[in-house]
């Protein structure tokens with residue numbers, strides 16, 4: 001079993017550089033299949049498990065894709081796009097694979113995608129995506145675990161009001177509309193920086209998208225799109241995670257490549273606690289020397305406080321004496337880290353969608369598991385201030401969204417290491433009994 005071991009008590013200092021954003025690169029890779037002419041060159045592509053997963057989905061559509069993990073450059077040539085079915089084994093691993101539906105419908109007039117289903121943090125509906133495609137003239141059928149969408153001729157531009165500003169629905173509809181006939185207007189659109197990054201990429205590919213970053217996006221459809229060169233924006237959630245790491249250890253860390261404008265809600269809340277945050281030439285510096293104050297946080301769609309920073313801020317609250325509150329409004333089940341924090345001795349009470357976090361209590365290292373991606377990051381943060389040793393398992397969640405996280409924390413002075421166990425291989429002998437071939441444990445970091 002892979003695990004991260006942390007011995008708490010070190011103050012972090014130094015510089016760390018954040019990678020390209022997971023939530024920007026996934027729709028950008030999906031959008032690449034819109035290009036009938038030329039190839040795309042995408043820079044600042046993080047070597048994440050999610051990037052590998054969506055690349056496998058694209059490959060199954062007969063798109064050429066190559067990744068240079070040293071240079072972090074991805075080349076996508078979608079001229080040969082021929083298949084329209086996304087493979088179950090990859091969509092099952094990563095919900096964002098559903099983002100190929102919009103581009104497939106626009107370019108091939110049909111798409112067959114396994115239902116992405118719910119996941120640990122909530123039910124995660126796709127009704128707004130489907131509502132958008134139907135409004136544009138697509139016929140959508142659901143059966144045998146698949147969604148099949150098709151349109152005779154081109155999709156038609158129209159006005160679509162989203163019931164909620166869904167990030168994925170805004171992206172999927174934007175991509176579909178880029179090659180639809182006429183003008184599409186998305187109202188109550190999501191406004192996240194990743195939406196703006198996708199719009200910039202689509203425009204570089206020949207699309208005409210205006211208004212991304214506001215709640216109304218206008219897309220005038222074009223007949224053909226081509227490959228483009230693009231650099232993915234820095235990951236604001238990874239940046240926010242390291243900002244909390246600096247604050248929770250009362251350290252002094254410069255997060256290079258972070259864009260402070262993308263981090264406004266997290267910066268505001270850290271400052272409200274008494275943490276010093278300043279914009280520096282190449283990023284953001286966070287230092288913390290004074291006693292901190294409790295805060296209340298409510299997650300909301302951008303520009304509100306991001307749900308993807310909620311667990312990390314709960315870890316932060318554990319370090320501040322008094323009671324802080326977190327209300328989670330975006331996902332209905334995103335407090336699974338609370339039970340893990342409790343193993344460390346924390347005092348947290350959940351009432352409906354609100355957690356009451358009593359900070360300043362003694363925290364001790366424990367065996368805990370990452371229940372989702374950001375919960376995993378939050379456990380590392382809490383481990384940094386626990387007495388003794390914390391052991392975190394279920395690391396596949398963390399690997400979806402953080403590149404070399406252990407090495408980055410180590411470089412800042414954390415006492416942290418990762419132990420990887422080679423996959424235990426089960427083979428069947430002639431009598432059909434299963435035998436364990438390998439289970440040796442190796443230490444990597």
Ligand SMILES: CC(=O)N[C@H]1[C@@H](OP(=O)(O)OP(=O)(O)OC[C@H]2O[C@@H](n3ccc(=O)[nH]c3=O)[C@H](O)[C@@H]2O)O[C@H](CO)[C@@H](O)[C@@H]1O
Pocket residue numbers: 022023024026096122123124125126127128129130164165166167168169190194301307308330331332
């Ligand atoms: C790959 C990616 O970019 N993931 C991010 C994206 O996820 P994702 O795009 O899945 O998030 P959405 O904004 O779509 O979902 C937000 C809420 O809306 C609901 N909903 C959404 C669509 C729909 O058709 N119907 C519906 O009811 C969801 O169940 C959820 O409760 O935005 C989330 C909210 O900031 C982030 O936590 C994720 O990290």
Ligand SMILES: C=C(OP(=O)(O)O)C(=O)O
Pocket residue numbers: 023095096308373374401
């Ligand atoms: C919830 C997240 O991602 P995804 O939508 O890919 O599950 C996340 O990045 O925290």
